[in-house]
Amino acid sequence: MTAYDDLMAFQRDTEALAQVAGRLGWDQETVMPRGAAPQRAEEMAAMESVLHARRIDPRIADWLAQIEPAALDAVGQANLRHIKRDFDRATRVPADLAARIARVTSAAQGTWAEARAADDFAAFAPTLKEVIALKREEGAALAEGRGIGIYDAMLEDYEPGTTAADLEAMFGALRPKLSELRAAVREAEAPPVLEGAFDEAAQMTLTAKLARRFGYDLATGRIDKAVHPFSSGSGLDVRITTRTNALDPFNCFYSTVHEVGHAAYEQGIDSAYLLTPLGRGVSMGVHESQSRIYENQIGRSRAFTGWLFGEMTAVYGDFGVPDAGTFYRIVNRVSDGFIRTEADELQYNLHVLLRFDLERALMSGDLQVDGLQAAWNDRFEADFGYPVDRPSNGVLQDVHWSVGLLGYFPTYSLGNVYAGCLHEALREAVPDLDEALARGDTSAATGWLRENVQKHGGLYEPRKVITRACGKPPTEAPLLTYLENKFTELYGI
Amino acid sequence: MTAYDDLMAFQRDTEALAQVAGRLGWDQETVMPRGAAPQRAEEMAAMESVLHARRIDPRIADWLAQIEPAALDAVGQANLRHIKRDFDRATRVPADLAARIARVTSAAQGTWAEARAADDFAAFAPTLKEVIALKREEGAALAEGRGIGIYDAMLEDYEPGTTAADLEAMFGALRPKLSELRAAVREAEAPPVLEGAFDEAAQMTLTAKLARRFGYDLATGRIDKAVHPFSSGSGLDVRITTRTNALDPFNCFYSTVHEVGHAAYEQGIDSAYLLTPLGRGVSMGVHESQSRIYENQIGRSRAFTGWLFGEMTAVYGDFGVPDAGTFYRIVNRVSDGFIRTEADELQYNLHVLLRFDLERALMSGDLQVDGLQAAWNDRFEADFGYPVDRPSNGVLQDVHWSVGLLGYFPTYSLGNVYAGCLHEALREAVPDLDEALARGDTSAATGWLRENVQKHGGLYEPRKVITRACGKPPTEAPLLTYLENKFTELYGI
DSSP states (O other), X not given: OOHHHHHHHHHHHHHHHHHHHHHHHHHHHHTOOGGGHHHHHHHHHHHHHHHHHHHTOHHHHHHHHHXXXXXXXXXXXXXXXXXXXXXXXXHHSOHHHHHHHHHHHHHHHHHHHHHHHHTOHHHHHXXXXXXXXXXXXXXXXXXXXXXXXXXXXXXXXXSTTOOHHHHHHHHHHHHHHHHHHHHHHHHSOOOOOOOSOOOHHHHHHHHHHHHHHTTOOGGGOOEEEOSSOOEEOOTTOOEEEEOOOTTOHHHHHHHHHHHHHHXXXXXXXXXXXXXXTTSSOSOHHHHHHHHHIIIIIITTSHHHHHHHHHHHHXXXXXXXXXXXXXXXXXXXXXXXXXXXXXXXXXXXXXXXXXXXXXXXXXXXXXXXXXXXXXXXXXXHHHHHSSOOOSGGGTTTSOSGGGXXXXXXXXXXXXXXXXHHHHHHHHHHHOTTHHHHHHTTOOHHHHHHHHHHTGGGTTXXXXXXXXXXXXXXXXXXXXXXXXXXXXXXXXXXX | OOHHHHHXXXXXXXXXXXXXXXXXXXXXXXXXXXXGHHHHHHHHHHHHHHHHHHHTOHHHHHHHHHOOXXXXXXXXXXXXXXXXXXXXXXXXXXXXXXXXXXXXHHHHHHHHHHHHHHTOXXXXXXXXXXXXXXXXXXXXXXXXXXXXXXXXXXXXXXXXXXXXXXXXXXXXXXXXXXXXXXXHHHHSOOOOOOOSOOOHHHXXXXXXXXXXXXXXXXXXXXXXXXXXXXXXXXXXXXXXXXXXXXXXXXXXXXHHHHHHHHHHHHHHSOGGGTTSGGGSOSOHHHHHHHHHIXXXXXXXXXXXXXXHHHHHHHHHSOOSOOSXXXXXXXXXXXXXXXXXXXXXXXXXXXXXXHHHHHHHHHHHTSSOGGGHHXXXXXXXXXXXXXXXXXXXXXXXXXXXXXXXXXXXXXXXXXXXXXXXXXXXXXXHHOTTHHHHHHTTOOHHHHHHHHHHTGGGTTSSOHHHHHHHHHTSOOOSHHHHHXXXXXXXXXXXO
């Protein structure tokens, strides 16, 4: 056994234990008896403590010191890159700070939920101040001596290799164009809305068919219901959840397709990487690129919605939509709203960009928590053209900040940008894609994504994955072109 | 923080991690995608390795050395007793022996399953020889220097405080009486058998009602289907499984009631003991006493089956059984068979006693694996009066030996003996119990068991739990009296 072998054997157990901790999360959101919550919190904390001890295990430093990277192949070097970064990250944060963050964010989620229910930002503000202070302390520890900013250091947790400046450049170009397009769409005549009630058991049957159509492998996966849909697990056990609402079957179908995008990524990774650092999606941005291209560029395309219209007609009979063209317009309807997670693909990024700017200001100290609600409301009205009616529709709508996720929001829009790039390259590689999509056959699209993105897992850095797949570095331009083409045509602008 | 506090904080995390490992087992048997098996094996092994490292952690010895037991209250002393015994047990077995046992038994289960499917004992014998040799080595390490036998040392894993000699005395008295009663029953006229098909979804609805009737708390539990019913978890997350067979609804109902007995024990433990060594059922024998008294003495009583007859009639209409009296006789029908898990309460212990005698002989070296099949077949024919027709109905029917469970079988019959004692005491304490049971109200019975057995968890040694509850030490006599009364009356002998 060489030092590399020893390190990888140790890492393999860590990866397996991380999968176990993830499964506990799945269990909690799907099947756990509600009365088990207090015990589950202790079980999760015990698992986290085991994982933390392994992440800072001093043997890792010894092994790393003994390994000569140049003697390793590309896979070995990529493994080493991940392990080094994770070890550096874990050992930079003092144990007592990590413990304080864990304690405060664990309680903060409950405080946030109560404040949101009461529509009372002031009830959450003191807790959020604590979280922000601790995260700034953590960011400073992560950035120390590296000549990078606190926010850049936090971004690394979700999107290594991408800086705040990279995102500012992309998002800065995106925002005015999206606003302009959105204004034109709001002027134009809106498509109708879907009416009627749709049996929920039948939604689940059709959603399972959709999942299979998008290549989700149920031999190593399963579909359950959860309040907030998510995908969970890597390797041979990748589960998704969805939800049903009799009045809104699209919520079920497109939640499923979104989560299948995440799950197909995990299922598509080269099986040689199982339980290694390469055996997981490489970043949140690349992950989101898969869920978004499945959901939007493929799932909400004219061609594919034509097939879905036929499927819904087969299940529900005449459900009040006269033809596939109208169905396509209904699926892609742009509506006013407050909530990020309910936003359509045209407006979604405006929600994210708002959060990106506010959280950078919170991290830098340019914005204080006491001024956050006003800043949110001002920015929202400027971007959307109508005022926030209450905090639960504004600054209190997302859980992220309460649990210490700062630097996470921008990966949603980065994922959309990446999806735009990948979609452009996919259409070039598969010119007759729409013919297949119109038959409900996504295999050419999902096959191309598997081959060019998914199978690599963590082998390449996130930005390189996209650059290799597209033959050029990612920019916001393809996403903008796609949205402009789609919505000017759809709205007859 | 005193040494005792430190030790208990460490132990609390160990208990939480053991619950996590148990939940993985539940997941595997109920919801896990089948393709996840290879990854799950690595996840389980990683958890086991974490738990093993904690069980032999040298800090435990330091803490134990610093603690003055006399300064602790009864709960503290009981915690210490469990922790000392577990630490002693874990550190007596050399690491390489533990690893070999884990490796061999992990593979042996598959070999056993294949041999059973092929009805070929010779295909399993070499593997079983390895298992027996390793378990003898382990037993010798556990017994060394303590003046106890290998088999006594193995019994401690499941039933601390009970020796092979104790069991020999009980079972030696049980066997001839059971054989005699069984012979008389076989001479008498048999009740009819249940005929027809029973909707399986309706079985699940009724089984959930049964579970609630027996006090199973679904706020901290849930019911799923599994191939082999089991109960799993402690504290606030105690789950059961059952199975359905359209031709045999009693299999579903009484599997459920049996598992509810186990689960109610875990749910009934004083909540102050959560995630401590006292927060789990104290032994396999006491556990089985709860499942058996729920299933048999209560669930198969004339009074309770009268209520169940009404419930089945409400669900299935006229299902071909004319009255509650006939229903009672059908539920308690004594039938010829080969399989322990399918045996009725009269014959069940004969199956167990056979295994107890054979496994002691294997452990002592009086019986070799090569002679095991013949020894099994001879003993079976002597006890049951007809020959074993094939190995899957004989020596290959149980998984236990393949996975290294030696010393486990007798706890099944010990549980029945304990159930007999508890039932006698319960009937004295609640003279009008049958009136309540006839209304489907088990609360007087389950309440008495909770108060006198379940709530104590691991506070007292197993035998002491039963002795305290009954006001006298356990013997086989009450079980024999109960069985004699029940079956002579039922069969009109």
